Amino acid sequence: MESAETIVIVGAGQAGYWATQTLRKQGYGGRIVLVGSEPHPPYERPPLSKQVLKGETEPPSTWLATPDRLAELNTEFLSGRTAIALDRRGRHVELHDGTRIGYDRLLLTTGARPRRLSIPSQSDAAVFYLRDIADSLALRERLATARHVIVIGGGLIGLEVAAAATARSCSVTVIEAADRLMSRVVGPEISAHFAELHRARGTEILSGRMPERIEAGGPGCRICFRGGDSCDGDLAVVGIGVIPNAELAAAAGLKVENGLWVDEFCRTEDPNIWAAGDVTNHLNPLLGRRLRLETWQNAQNQAIAAARNMCGEPQAYSEVPWGWSDQLGVNLQLLGVPRSFDQAIARGDPASGSFTLFYLDGDRIAGVNAVNAPKDIAVARRLMAGNVTVDPQRLRDPAVPLRSLLS
Numbered sequence: 001m002e003s004a005e006t007i008v009i010v011g012a013g014q015a016g017y018w019a020t021q022t023l024r025k026q027g028y029g030g031r032i033v034l035v036g037s038e039p040h041p042p043y044e045r046p047p048l049s050k051q052v053l054k055g056e057t058e059p060p061s062t063w064l065a066t067p068d069r070l071a072e073l074n075t076e077f078l079s080g081r082t083a084i085a086l087d088r089r090g091r092h093v094e095l096h097d098g099t100r101i102g103y104d105r106l107l108l109t110t111g112a113r114p115r116r117l118s119i120p121s122q123s124d125a126a127v128f129y130l131r132d133i134a135d136s137l138a139l140r141e142r143l144a145t146a147r148h149v150i151v152i153g154g155g156l157i158g159l160e161v162a163a164a165a166t167a168r169s170c171s172v173t174v175i176e177a178a179d180r181l182m183s184r185v186v187g188p189e190i191s192a193h194f195a196e197l198h199r200a201r202g203t204e205i206l207s208g209r210m211p212e213r214i215e216a217g218g219p220g221c222r223i224c225f226r227g228g229d230s231c232d233g234d235l236a237v238v239g240i241g242v243i244p245n246a247e248l249a250a251a252a253g254l255k256v257e258n259g260l261w262v263d264e265f266c267r268t269e270d271p272n273i274w275a276a277g278d279v280t281n282h283l284n285p286l287l288g289r290r291l292r293l294e295t296w297q298n299a300q301n302q303a304i305a306a307a308r309n310m311c312g313e314p315q316a317y318s319e320v321p322w323g324w325s326d327q328l329g330v331n332l333q334l335l336g337v338p339r340s341f342d343q344a345i346a347r348g349d350p351a352s353g354s355f356t357l358f359y360l361d362g363d364r365i366a367g368v369n370a371v372n373a374p375k376d377i378a379v380a381r382r383l384m385a386g387n388v389t390v391d392p393q394r395l396r397d398p399a400v401p402l403r404s405l406l407s
C-alpha cells in the first residue's frame with residue numbers, strides 16, 4: 001500500500017536491517033530511510049570474533065543484505081552517514097554532513113560501542129578493541145605476525161579472541177578483574193570448565209587482576225599492575241563490555257539509564273519514536289523486569305517486534321533471553337538472566353564435554369548454561385517460557401528425557 005509517510009531508521013546494523021525488512025513484510029508502503037555510520041551494508045557481528053578473525057571467512061559473508069537487496073526493499077540506504085542530532089518537535093534528524101531528514105516515525109537502532117580502558121596508556125597502537133569489520137580485519141592482520149597476545153577482559157568476546165589467537169598459533173594471557181571468567185553471564189561451574197579448556201591450550205589466566213597502566217615496553221606493550229609486576233605482549237585486545245549508543249536520544253530528552261528506555265512494545269516515551277537492539281533498556285514481560293541485552297537474538301527479534309508495532313500491530317517483545325559463544329571448538333549456550341538462584345543442577349558429565357547447568361529459583365528454571373548440548377536448550381526454553389515447575393531429581397537424571405518434564 002503506497003503512503004506518503006517517512007520512517008527513518010538510525011543505525012544500519014542487525015536491528016536496523018530486520019526492522020527494514022519487517023516493515024516491508026508488514027506491507028508498509030511509505031518511504032524508508034536507513035542511516036548508518038559504517039561504510040558496509042548491515043551485517044552480523046558474531047563471526048567477527050570467530051570465523052573472520054581466524055581467517056576462515058571474509059566480511060561479505062556476514063552481510064544481511066547487499067545494497068541491491070536494500071534497493072529491492074525500496075529503502076534509501078545512507079551508508080557512512082552519522083545522525084548527530086534529533087529534533088523531536090520538528091521531527092527530523094540531522095546528519096554529520098548537515099543533511100536534515102524529516103520523519104513521521106523514527107526507529108533508533110544505534111547499537112553499542114566497546115567500553116574503553118580508563119587507565120594511562122603510552123601504547124595505543126598496540127591496543128585493540130573489537131566491534132566492527134574494520135576492527136576484526138585490523139586485529140586479524142596483527143595476529144598473523146604476533147607471538148604473544150594479551151587479552152584484557154575474560155568475558156565472551158575476550159575469550160573468543162583468546163581462542164582465535166590460539167588457533168593462529170599465538171600464546172595468550174587473559175587478564176580478568178573478577179575472580180572467575182565470564183562471571184557476568186555464566187555460573188561458577190561453567191567458568192571453571194572454560195578456564196580449564198583455555199589453560200589446556202596453553203593460555204595463562206590471571207584472574208582478580210586489574211591493569212594500572214600500559215607502557216610502550218616489551219615487543220609491543222607492557223601491561224603494568226599495581227604492586228609493580230607486569231606482562232609483555234605484542235598487542236593487547238580489550239573486551240570489557242559495551243556502552244549503548246544512546247547519546248542522540250538522551251540529548252533529545254528521552255529517558256536513558258543503562259540504555260534507552262522502551263516498553264515491551266519497543267516504544268520510547270515519544271509516541272513517534274521506537275528503539276530496538278543493543279541500545280535499549282527494555283521491559284521483558286516474561287521476566288517482569290527491565291533488561292539491557294547484547295545478543296544476536298535480541299537485535300533481530302526486538303527489531304521485528306518494533307517494526308510490527310510501528311505498523312500498528314501491537315506485539316509485545318517477550319522472549320526468554322538467549323545467547324551463545326563458540327570457543328576452542330566448544331559451543332556454549334545461555335538462557336535467561338538469573339538475578340539469583342537457590343540451586344544449580346548439573347545434567348550430564350562435564351568430563352564428557354557435553355553437559356548442562358540448570359539454575360533453579362524455587363522449583364522453576366531461572367537460567368541455563370549448556371556446553372555442547374543444544375538439544376537441552378531447545379527444551380529448556382519451552383520450560384522457561386511456560387514457567388513450568390520442575391523436579392530437580394528428574395532434571396539431573398540423564399535417563400529421564402528432558403522433554404518429559406514439559407508435561
Ligand SMILES: Cc1cc2nc3c(=O)[nH]c(=O)nc-3n(C[C@H](O)[C@H](O)[C@H](O)COP(=O)(O)OP(=O)(O)OC[C@H]3O[C@@H](n4cnc5c(N)ncnc54)[C@H](O)[C@@H]3O)c2cc1C
Nearest residue numbers: 011013014015037045046082083111277278294295296299
Ligand atoms: C565481535 C562480536 C561478536 C559477537 N558474538 C555474539 C555471539 O556469538 N552471540 C550473540 O548472541 N551475540 C553476539 N554479539 C552481539 C551481537 O552482535 C549484537 O548484540 C548485535 O550486533 C546488536 O545489533 P544492533 O543492531 O542493536 O547494534 P549494532 O550491531 O551495533 O549496529 C548499530 C549500528 O548503528 C550505527 N550507528 C550508531 N550510531 C549511529 C548514528 N548516530 N548514526 C548512524 N549510525 C549509527 C553503528 O555504527 C552500527 O553500525 C557479538 C558482538 C560482537 C561485537
